[in-house]
Amino acid sequence: MKHAKIFWILWLIALPMLVNSQGFYTGVGGGYGLGAARNTSQDYVSVDDGTNVNNTYTAKHYSYGQGTSAGLYAGYMIKNGFGVELGYSYVKGSTFEFISENRNSFFNFNTKYLNRSYGKTMRLMPAVRLSFGEKKLTGYAKAGIVLGIGNKLTDENEDSFSAFGVTQTDYRITEYTGGMAFGVHGSLGVTYMFTNTLGIFAEVGGFYQEWAPKRSELIKYTIDGQNELGSLTTYQKETEYVDEYTDDGSTNTNEPDKQTKVYFPFSSININIGIHFSFGKTE
Amino acid sequence: MKTIFIFIIILTAFVTTINKADAQKMYAGLNLTYGMGICRMEGVLYSANLENNVDTYKSTAFSLGKGLSSGAYVGYMIRSNVGLELGINYFRGFYGTVYSDAATAMEYHYLEEFRIKANALRCVPAVRVNFGEKKLRTYIKTGIVLNAFTEGTLNVDYHEHSMGDSQESHYVQKFTGGLSIGFHSGVGLTYALGKCTLFFEATAYLQNWAPKHSEITEYTENGINALAVMTTSEKEIDYVNEYSYNYTNPPNESEPSKELRFLLPMSSVGITLGVQVPLGK
Numbered sequence: 234m235k236h237a238k239i240f241w242i243l244w245l246i247a248l249p250m251l252v253n254s255q256g257f258y259t260g261v262g263g264g265y266g267l268g269a270a271r272n273t274s275q276d277y278v279s280v281d282d283g284t285n286v287n288n289t290y291t292a293k294h295y296s297y298g299q300g301t302s303a304g305l306y307a308g309y310m311i312k313n314g315f316g317v318e319l320g321y322s323y324v325k326g327s328t329f330e331f332i333s334e335n336r337n338s339f340f341n342f343n344t345k346y347l348n349r350s351y352g353k354t355m356r357l358m359p360a361v362r363l364s365f366g367e368k369k370l371t372g373y374a375k376a377g378i379v380l381g382i383g384n385k386l387t388d389e390n391e392d393s394f395s396a397f398g399v400t401q402t403d404y405r406i407t408e409y410t411g412g413m414a415f416g417v418h419g420s421l422g423v424t425y426m427f428t429n430t431l432g433i434f435a436e437v438g439g440f441y442q443e444w445a446p447k448r449s450e451l452i453k454y455t456i457d458g459q460n461e462l463g464s465l466t467t468y469q470k471e472t473e474y475v476d477e478y479t480d481d482g483s484t485n486t487n488e489p490d491k492q493t494k495v496y497f498p499f500s501s502i503n504i505n506i507g508i509h510f511s512f513g514k515t516e
Numbered sequence: 517m518k519t520i521f522i523f524i525i526i527l528t529a530f531v532t533t534i535n536k537a538d539a540q541k542m543y544a545g546l547n548l549t550y551g552m553g554i555c556r557m558e559g560v561l562y563s564a565n566l567e568n569n570v571d572t573y574k575s576t577a578f579s580l581g582k583g584l585s586s587g588a589y590v591g592y593m594i595r596s597n598v599g600l601e602l603g604i605n606y607f608r609g610f611y612g613t614v615y616s617d618a619a620t621a622m623e624y625h626y627l628e629e630f631r632i633k634a635n636a637l638r639c640v641p642a643v644r645v646n647f648g649e650k651k652l653r654t655y656i657k658t659g660i661v662l663n664a665f666t667e668g669t670l671n672v673d674y675h676e677h678s679m680g681d682s683q684e685s686h687y688v689q690k691f692t693g694g695l696s697i698g699f700h701s702g703v704g705l706t707y708a709l710g711k712c713t714l715f716f717e718a719t720a721y722l723q724n725w726a727p728k729h730s731e732i733t734e735y736t737e738n739g740i741n742a743l744a745v746m747t748t749s750e751k752e753i754d755y756v757n758e759y760s761y762n763y764t765n766p767p768n769e770s771e772p773s774k775e776l777r778f779l780l781p782m783s784s785v786g787i788t789l790g791v792q793v794p795l796g797k
Contacts, residue, residue, distance in 0.1 A: 269698065270781060285762065290759055290776050292776040314647050374643065416554065419658045441785070476574065493558070
């Protein structure tokens with residue numbers, strides 16, 4: 234969020250300066266992104282009454298790029314109809330929930346593993362803009378790259394076990410951070426200008442983004458509400474994700490564990506609307 | 517051949533529905549794209565040296581979008597710099613290793629490897645915006661991509677050699693069915709050479725694919741065909757959004773088994789080269 238505030242403050246400072254700048258344009262907007270290029274997980278429920286065992290599996294698909302986004306952009310029309318710009322957007326991802334559950338009424342034994350995860354990213358988007366139309370209503374297409382910074386994925390796990398009236402609940406929160414997400418984007422939109430300077434825009438765009446975090450850390454661990462984090466070693470709490478590592482069986486408990494990289498999907502297809510300011514030359 | 521046939525039908529239908537004046541605004545082209553996989557899934561390459569007890573783990577990632585595609589497109593300029601076009605490409609994927617597991621020691625070697633690729637027919641309707649009036653022009657294309665006739669191939673090889681004794685198995689699993697819908701965009705440069713225009717484009721496809729069915733089409737153990745002794749439920753799988761398995765009333769072995777639908781990554785970014793010609797006089 235700190236990075237997000239910096240971008241908004243810089244934009245507000247720059248806006249009055251741009252007013253008298255021929256060829257510059259800027260805008261602010263937001264929208265919603267549907268997850269694209271998603272991964273798959275599942276819900277699993279097993280019911281055992283002693284005579285009959287029935288397992289049910291349900292597929293669930295997710296991309297952490299799904300969710301609301303808000304952002305801004307500023308650019309310069311090098312020629313009439315051809316501009317270069319830099320966009321920024323903050324994406325607050327939707328929460329995805331996966332359940333794995335065993336219900337055994339014969340032995341009065343139940344387990345439930347509940348996983349919730351959500352991500353956030355900030356997209357920096359240098360792009361080329363081509364626009365067409367000379368009057369109030371103009372269309373445009375944009376294409377460029379996406380640099381995902383400040384990425385974070387939060388993974389919550391709530392594991393409940395109950396047998397013969399005794400229940401235990403473990404609760405863990407792990408945060409994945411570090412590493413930049415690279416990708417590309419393209420969008421198509423229209424702008425309607427109320428005056429020479431002020432207008433609105435609507436666009437649909439695709440953001441292709443994957444992210445491999447550099448580390449993860451267990452930041453909360455309770456058993457039946459009691460904090461158990463202090464009893465864990467660095468090796469148990471922290472993990473570094475690397476391209477390659479070797480394991481000779483020895484473990485240094487004061488250092489993070491090592492695992493091969495994991496990739497989280499952050500792609501989305503967004504619909505955005507907002508306010509567009511155009512200064513000087515028409516687009 | 518199938519791609520060319522479908523494209524000719526679409527092109528013929530398109531051309532016959534427009535009049536001569538409109539034909540002036542039509543264009544068509546051929547393209548060749550190399551795509552690198554993006555929006556990938558992770559895999560692991562694992563090897564163990566059993567003599568010194570050191571295991572090595574290597575990260576790998578794959579997208580079935582890695583490969584070559586070639587095709588053709590036809591378009592219509594609705595304004596001087598805005599066009600609508602339809603492309604048909606045949607995509608031929610390259611194999612990617614999803615997972616491998618190996619172990620070595622004196623007189624012992626073990627290897628298991630999973631490699632996967634996909635082929636597909638891509639239909640790409642798009643909007644094109646051009647910029648520039650002279651020989652060198654810029655354009656951006658954005659649209660959707662629909663994959664049809666997608667076929668994935670998984671090769672699994674297993675080899676174990678111990679004290680002069682070898683065990684080998686190999687199977688091929690084909691994944692089919694399911695329409696893949698995604699997003700496409702590209703930014704490019706065109707250079708006019710007489711009536712022809714050469715173009716160079718940075719191209720991206722954002723999509724994944726959920727196959728509906730799979731079938732083991734080859735299965736050998738130590739070189740002997742083992743497919744004949746497998747039941748239908750062992751060879752074939754239907755992928756569904758939800759299913760139940762009842763242990764007291766298990767499914768019929770003469771029918772395909774059921775597993776959860778899963779998404780395979782098919783996104784790519786790459787470069788496209790091609791040639792475009794106007795269709796009108």
